[in-house]
Amino acid sequence: MRDYRSESARLREIVSGLLERGEVELVVAWTEGEDRPRTRETLIGKGREDLLRKVVWSPFCTTSTVTFLKKNKAALAGKRLGVVVKDCDLQALNVLLQEHFLKREDLVIIGVRCDGLAEADLFPRPEGAEVPITSDGGGVTVGKQRRAWEDSGFTTCLTCSYEDMKPDHVVGEYGRKKGKPEWGHLARLQALEPGKRREHYAALFESCIRCYACREVCPVCACVECAIDPGERAITPRTAPSVKACAPVWACRERSVSENAVYLLTRTMHMAGRCVRCGWCERACPVGLPLMEILDLSNDAVRRVYRYEVGRDPADPPFLASYAETDPDDKGAGH
Amino acid sequence: MSAIRVPASRMEKALAETGWRVMVPSGAGRKGGYVELRAGGRLPRECGDHTKPSTPPKGLVFPNNEELLSYVLGVKGEIEVGPASHTMARTVLYGTPPCDTASFRALDSALLKDMAEPGYAGKRGLLGVIGMACSRAGRWCFCTSVGLSPRSNIGADLMVYPDGDDLLVERVSDRLDGLWKRLEAGAAGADEKALRAVEGKFVPRVLNFVFEAEKLADALEKAFGSPYWKEFSERCVSCGICTFLCPTCHCFDITDVAKDELSGKRLRTWDTCQFPEFTGETSAHNPRKERWARQRQRVLHKFLYHPRNHGHMMCTGCGRCIRYCPVDINIAEGVMRLGGSK
Amino acid sequence: MTVETPTTGAGTGFEPRIVAFICNWCTYAAADLAGVSRLQMPPNTLNIRVMCSGRINPMLVIRAFSQGADGVLVSGCHMGDCHYITGNYYARRRLLTLKSVLTGIGIEPERFRVTWISAAEAQDYQRVITEIVENVKRLGPLTLFRDGRVVARETTGCAEG
Ligand code: SF4
Ligand code: SF4
Ligand code: SF4
Ligand code: SF4
Numbered sequence: 101m102r103d104y105r106s107e108s109a110r111l112r113e114i115v116s117g118l119l120e121r122g123e124v125e126l127v128v129a130w131t132e133g134e135d136r137p138r139t140r141e142t143l144i145g146k147g148r149e150d151l152l153r154k155v156v157w158s159p160f161c162t163t164s165t166v167t168f169l170k171k172n173k174a175a176l177a178g179k180r181l182g183v184v185v186k187d188c189d190l191q192a193l194n195v196l197l198q199e200h201f202l203k204r205e206d207l208v209i210i211g212v213r214c215d216g217l218a219e220a221d222l223f224p225r226p227e228g229a230e231v232p233i234t235s236d237g238g239g240v241t242v243g244k245q246r247r248a249w250e251d252s253g254f255t256t257c258l259t260c261s262y263e264d265m266k267p268d269h270v271v272g273e274y275g276r277k278k279g280k281p282e283w284g285h286l287a288r289l290q291a292l293e294p295g296k297r298r299e300h301y302a303a304l305f306e307s308c309i310r311c312y313a314c315r316e317v318c319p320v321c322a323c324v325e326c327a328i329d330p331g332e333r334a335i336t337p338r339t340a341p342s343v344k345a346c347a348p349v350w351a352c353r354e355r356s357v358s359e360n361a362v363y364l365l366t367r368t369m370h371m372a373g374r375c376v377r378c379g380w381c382e383r384a385c386p387v388g389l390p391l392m393e394i395l396d397l398s399n400d401a402v403r404r405v406y407r408y409e410v411g412r413d414p415a416d417p418p419f420l421a422s423y424a425e426t427d428p429d430d431k432g433a434g435h
Numbered sequence: 436m437s438a439i440r441v442p443a444s445r446m447e448k449a450l451a452e453t454g455w456r457v458m459v460p461s462g463a464g465r466k467g468g469y470v471e472l473r474a475g476g477r478l479p480r481e482c483g484d485h486t487k488p489s490t491p492p493k494g495l496v497f498p499n500n501e502e503l504l505s506y507v508l509g510v511k512g513e514i515e516v517g518p519a520s521h522t523m524a525r526t527v528l529y530g531t532p533p534c535d536t537a538s539f540r541a542l543d544s545a546l547l548k549d550m551a552e553p554g555y556a557g558k559r560g561l562l563g564v565i566g567m568a569c570s571r572a573g574r575w576c577f578c579t580s581v582g583l584s585p586r587s588n589i590g591a592d593l594m595v596y597p598d599g600d601d602l603l604v605e606r607v608s609d610r611l612d613g614l615w616k617r618l619e620a621g622a623a624g625a626d627e628k629a630l631r632a633v634e635g636k637f638v639p640r641v642l643n644f645v646f647e648a649e650k651l652a653d654a655l656e657k658a659f660g661s662p663y664w665k666e667f668s669e670r671c672v673s674c675g676i677c678t679f680l681c682p683t684c685h686c687f688d689i690t691d692v693a694k695d696e697l698s699g700k701r702l703r704t705w706d707t708c709q710f711p712e713f714t715g716e717t718s719a720h721n722p723r724k725e726r727w728a729r730q731r732q733r734v735l736h737k738f739l740y741h742p743r744n745h746g747h748m749m750c751t752g753c754g755r756c757i758r759y760c761p762v763d764i765n766i767a768e769g770v771m772r773l774g775g776s777k
Numbered sequence: 778m779t780v781e782t783p784t785t786g787a788g789t790g791f792e793p794r795i796v797a798f799i800c801n802w803c804t805y806a807a808a809d810l811a812g813v814s815r816l817q818m819p820p821n822t823l824n825i826r827v828m829c830s831g832r833i834n835p836m837l838v839i840r841a842f843s844q845g846a847d848g849v850l851v852s853g854c855h856m857g858d859c860h861y862i863t864g865n866y867y868a869r870r871r872l873l874t875l876k877s878v879l880t881g882i883g884i885e886p887e888r889f890r891v892t893w894i895s896a897a898e899a900q901d902y903q904r905v906i907t908e909i910v911e912n913v914k915r916l917g918p919l920t921l922f923r924d925g926r927v928v929a930r931e932t933t934g935c936a937e938g
Contacts, residue, residue, distance in 0.1 A: 168669075301921070302921055357922065358843045406874075
């Protein structure tokens with residue numbers, strides 16, 4: 101059984117040690133906020149005892165510290181940082197390192213061994229700070245409330261296979277056997293007629309309200325300017341047509357099946373070989389769209405057809421920026 | 436008489452007789468929505484945080500995708516402009532919790548008062564709201580902190596208080612008098628005392644995130660330059676969920692969509708102050724380039740500017756922005772911190 | 778811009794619109810050769826010449842479908858023959874991943890083809906075009922994008938809600 105209170109204490113020691121010794125200027129870690137057991141990513145500097153005291157590691161650390169790095173890239177540039185990561189965060193970090201979005205030498209990586217995540221909203225808000233949070237092979241327990249991993253709200257964690265990555269510091273030990281990537285949900289969909297499948301996905305596209313939360317929370321969706329956005333460009337009477345032509349409208353703002361599909365398909369394609377299946381986009385979607393049903397279409401191809409392992413090593417070439425002579429060809433209709 | 440007691444089944448019957456479209460909350464949370472009640476469908480008997488869909492009812496009168504006009508260029512160069520239809524089927528929204536009900540007060544004051552916005556006004560005129568007292572507050576609700584309560588009728592045309600198999604129905608405005616007359620005929624009246632008695636069955640105060648409304652605006656005005664805004668929003672990802680899902684947020688964007696060289700349309704879609712391009716100017720200057728400035732705008736619009744202009748807060752305490760924010764940014768926490776209540 | 782339906786099609790039946798992105802150094806020349814050699818093939822394609830199949834951003838294909846194409850063809854040089862050495866290798870990986878995604882959402886594999894046709898292979902070009910047009914004719918119009926369904930539902934809750 102894992103006791104996350106003591107693992108959090110160990111994490112605090114490491115974080116404060118790094119800050120004390122001046123090995124890093126700032127640390128990105130999860131802390132507990134008003135809405136426990138929810139956690140939030142927080143930037144902690146030396147002397148911020150108030151924040152340090154709240155540093156926590158538990159299955160409720162469902163957000164990604166790598167997203168925090170991505171969002172605050174400009175503000176944190178050139179600083180030496182400590183970052184606390186779960187296994188999927190570390191994969192995402194590796195993807196960003198492969199793409200030279202971040203520099204490895206700027207980072208001290210503190211890895212927490214993750215057995216899976218749980219949705220904080222499914223658990224009652226614990227009264228008092230010392231309510232124990234524990235987990236074992238079967239599920240998560242907060243105080244008296246226990247839930248099996250299967251109904252803790254994170255389906256992607258059930259099929260997560262990442263383990264034994266090599267961070268600089270390690271906190272905790274695995275308490276549960278990791279799963280295997282599994283594509284049962286795809287197999288069920290792919291068994292349908294193409295027409296029926298189109299209907300299924302059209303309904304998914306139709307419900308999207310285009311808030312772009314899926315893109316913003318994604319740790320690896322890190323383009324400075326997204327092709328879907330109108331972009332930050334000044335169009336004045338003197339703007340040359342050639343400059344305007346560089347900013348085509350790929351998807352207009354109309355909320356239609358077609359335009360929403362352009363957005364979601366484009367994102368899925370750009371996630372090929374980059375999506376680490378952390379599942380955060382699906383969980384963040386305010387209208388509850390099963391986004392993994394579409395992302396896994398490319399995930400499945402990347403992993404099964406091309407045997408590419410996403411984010412294994414910062415030195416690996418990115419999937420779409422590399423090729424193999426043995427890559428398959430189009431089989432026409434018999435794809 | 437302004438209140439009556441009727442069996443719940445009578446409300447169902449009276450609504451069916453009107454032939455109006457009835458929208459009710461269905462499903463809850465991310466899987467929910469305000470949807471049309473099917474013929475013969477049952478009306479909800481209670482409401483609360485457990486029946487509150489993630490998407491608010493504002494989309495009925497302020498759709499996410501609205502055509503403002505269309506155009507076709509004719510062969511002789513003449514331009515034919517197709518007008519927008521600012522209309523919808525006559526609709527009754529039934530069973531909205533007080534937070535969603537009160538959202539119409541905020542929307543009306545922004546989009547109807549002083550200078551009516553035709554798209555909104557056209558549809559709003561065809562919408563009646565039957566609010567319902569709330570029997571279960573959730574962990575993110577804070578309606579009493581913003582001057583409402585689980586039994587407030589602000590924004591409603593009729594207000595119902597479920598009481599066993601009966602409903603106490605209070606007439607708040609004259610907008611739904613057609614329905615009211617059907618209900619009233621032969622129904623038992625309910626006096627002030629009976630109304631207060633049944634009201635008393637609903638939670639008087641919600642105890643999450645308590646702050647004092649009194650001096651809030653002044654305190655926030657002073658906090659304009661506070662360094663806390665940065666800390667408040669450093670993990671914000673600018674997704675806009677907090678504003679898209681907010682029942683009172685009403686910012687929009689207008690885009691012209693050319694279908695081809697000869698025709699196209701002008702669209703209005705929801706927009707949000709949290710997107711960096713929202714305040715982007717043609718000169719490429721952007722006054723709210725920083726996330727903290729955008730978050731500050733969201734909080735101050737709701738708790739300082741709107742109250743100053745219209746006399747009530749532009750937040751109904753529904754808690755959606757707290758619950759659905761992917762990174763646990765809590766508007767009430769910010770207000771409590773800067774509003775000097777804690 | 779929307780893709781115009783060809784007006785020259787035979788009969789009154791469904792005439793598909795096919796967008797073909799073809800490489801300047803090979804397939805475009807093959808198409809030229811096919812024309813000069815008077816090879817017969819259906820007139821349903823809108824050919825777009827690009828400098829390399831490696832130039833094809835998946836978004837171009839997605840956009841073509843969303844703007845009304847019933848089928849899309851990308852054709853470049855055979856592996857090893859790329860004018861820019863490796864452009865087609867990158868294109869192959871990228872476009873076939875896209876094909877998995879498109880097939881996954883129910884766009885039949887016949888509607889999106891990736892082929893390699895050299896400048897001399899006019900007959901291959903003729904065969905591929907004929908095949909794709911015939912296949913798409915059999916499948917009918919692509920409805921996913923073109924039904925023009927706008928999200929008209931006034932509240933945007935989930936369908937099953
Ligand atoms: S699961 Fe979603 S959020 Fe996570 S990496 Fe993949 S696309 Fe991004
Ligand atoms: S989070 Fe959901 S609603 Fe928002 S853009 Fe993504 S898919 Fe659409
Ligand atoms: S929902 Fe949260 S992360 Fe998204 S814009 Fe609002 S405050 Fe920022
Ligand atoms: S600001 Fe938040 S709590 Fe207030 S009405 Fe909007 S979504 Fe609800």
